Amino acid sequence: xxxxxxxxxxxxxxxxxxxxxxxxxxxxxxxxxPASPEADDxxxxxxxxxxxxxxxxxxxxxxxxxxxxxxxxxxxxxxxRLWMKVTVVALCALLGVSLAxxxxxxxxxxxxxGARQEDLxxxxxxxxxxxxxxxxxxxxxxxxxxTLSSAxxxxxxxxxxxxxxxxxxGILAGTIPAEGEGLRLVxxxxxxxxxxxxxxxxVEELRGAGAEAMQMGGRTGSPVRIVAATxxxxxxxxxxxxxxxxxxxxxxxxxxxDPETMRAALAIPGGVxxxxxxxxxKLQIDAPDPVTVTATLSPATPRYAEPVD
Numbered sequence: 001x002x003x004x005x006x007x008x009x010x011x012x013x014x015x016x017x018x019x020x021x022x023x024x025x026x027x028x029x030x031x032x033x034p035a036s037p038e039a040d041d042x043x044x045x046x047x048x049x050x051x052x053x054x055x056x057x058x059x060x061x062x063x064x065x066x067x068x069x070x071x072x073x074x075x076x077x078x079x080x081r082l083w084m085k086v087t088v089v090a091l092c093a094l095l096g097v098s099l100a101x102x103x104x105x106x107x108x109x110x111x112x113x114g115a116r117q118e119d120l121x122x123x124x125x126x127x128x129x130x131x132x133x134x135x136x137x138x139x140x141x142x143x144x145x146x147t148l149s150s151a152x153x154x155x156x157x158x159x160x161x162x163x164x165x166x167x168x169x170g171i172l173a174g175t176i177p178a179e180g181e182g183l184r185l186v187x188x189x190x191x192x193x194x195x196x197x198x199x200x201x202x203v204e205e206l207r208g209a210g211a212e213a214m215q216m217g218g219r220t221g222s223p224v225r226i227v228a229a230t231x232x233x234x235x236x237x238x239x240x241x242x243x244x245x246x247x248x249x250x251x252x253x254x255x256x257x258d259p260e261t262m263r264a265a266l267a268i269p270g271g272v273x274x275x276x277x278x279x280x281x282k283l284q285i286d287a288p289d290p291v292t293v294t295a296t297l298s299p300a301t302p303r304y305a306e307p308v309d
Contacts, residue, residue, distance in 0.1 A: 119269050126209070126264040133210055133258070171213050174225040174297040178213035182256040182291035183263065189249045190280030193238035198279060199251065200232045202272045209265035211257040215295040218247030225295040259287040 147157055170176040185202065187194055199216075203226060206214065217223035224230070224243045233241040240247045255262060263285060266272045276283040 116269075119267075122264045123268060126261055126268075129258060129261040129264075130210065133261075172227070173299070174213070174227040174295075175299050177296060178256055178293045179290050180212075180256045181259055181287070181289060182211070182254065183259050183285060183287050184291060185253040185255070185266075186284040187249065187251040187253070187276065188282045188284065190282070192280055193234075194249065194251070194276065194279055194281050196232040196234045196240055198272075198275055199240065199242075199253075201275065202253065202266070203230075203232075205265050205272050206253075206255045206257070206262055209257065209262040211255040211262060213256040213293045214254060215293045216242055216247070216251060216253045217295075218249060218251050221245050221247040223295040225293070225297050227297065254291050254293055256291050256293060263287075 144161060147161070167176070171178045183206075187199065187202075203214065203216075214226040215223045216226055218240070222245060224245045224247070226243070230243045231241075235241050235246065238249075240249075240251065266283075266285065273283055
């Protein structure tokens with residue numbers, strides 16, 4: 001029995017093995033020559049560049065809708081900077097004024113802070129005495145007003161009040177002599193003369209302490225009544241010209257008033273006593289009883305006013 005012979009086509013299909021198909025070969029792009037004109041041309045929009053990224057068309061930056069443009073913002077910024085500078089200058093000026101006021105206040109407080117306890121007590125006593133004197137004067141004026149306004153007292157009370165008032169005004173104006181308790185001050189110059197400014201400070205201090213009548217004399221020259229209009233001037237020969245009277249040192253000043261109050265006013269730290277010592281002089285203070293002021297002033301003749309009955 002013979003085997004059947006296989007078909008040639010069948011045998012061929014049985015032994016044929018499919019092989020993998022090779023990938024098509026790709027050619028690398030030829031490098032461009034630097035001299036080639038295509039190398040200088042930039043890639044077109046939408047084409048990849050040398051790194052493989054696709055180029056996107058750039059968009060112009062526009063200002064936001066409704067917002068100020070840079071040209072409009074510049075004046076606003078300049079105005080804002082100007083106001084800031086003005087504000088800083090004003091604050092600096094205010095700070096300078098505050099510092100100056102504080103320094104002046106510290107200087108005044110420092111003068112009293114460096115004083116001794118005895119000096120502070122004396123200053124306080126002087127202020128208390130001045131307050132009591134002013135209160136007494138207020139009470140006297142109020143009583144006088146009630147007396148003058150009362151019809152029961154009659155014209156006699158009015159006449160007495162007018163005479164007393166005329167005497168007080170005469171003492172203040174220096175037209176009549178005065179006598180009472182007070183102080184006597186002797187200014188003795190040292191190597192240099194005592195200036196008119198120092199003597200005027202003493203007179204003002206006594207007047208502030210309640211002196212009602214004063215006169216001043218010297219080694220030469222007649223005594224001079226001191227009133228509000230009296231002038232003090234230095235002369236070329238180291239003398240004083242007081243109310244048009246030439247006086248030479250030592251000078252004697254008489255003052256009628258409360259002795260303790262006036263003495264405390266002269267002894268204030270940095271006051272008249274210290275000023276005389278700083279100028280090389282010496283101030284002698286005593287309280288004779290009574291103090292008599294004999295120098296007077298002639299009343300000025302009025303040019304335009306005339307008395308009436």
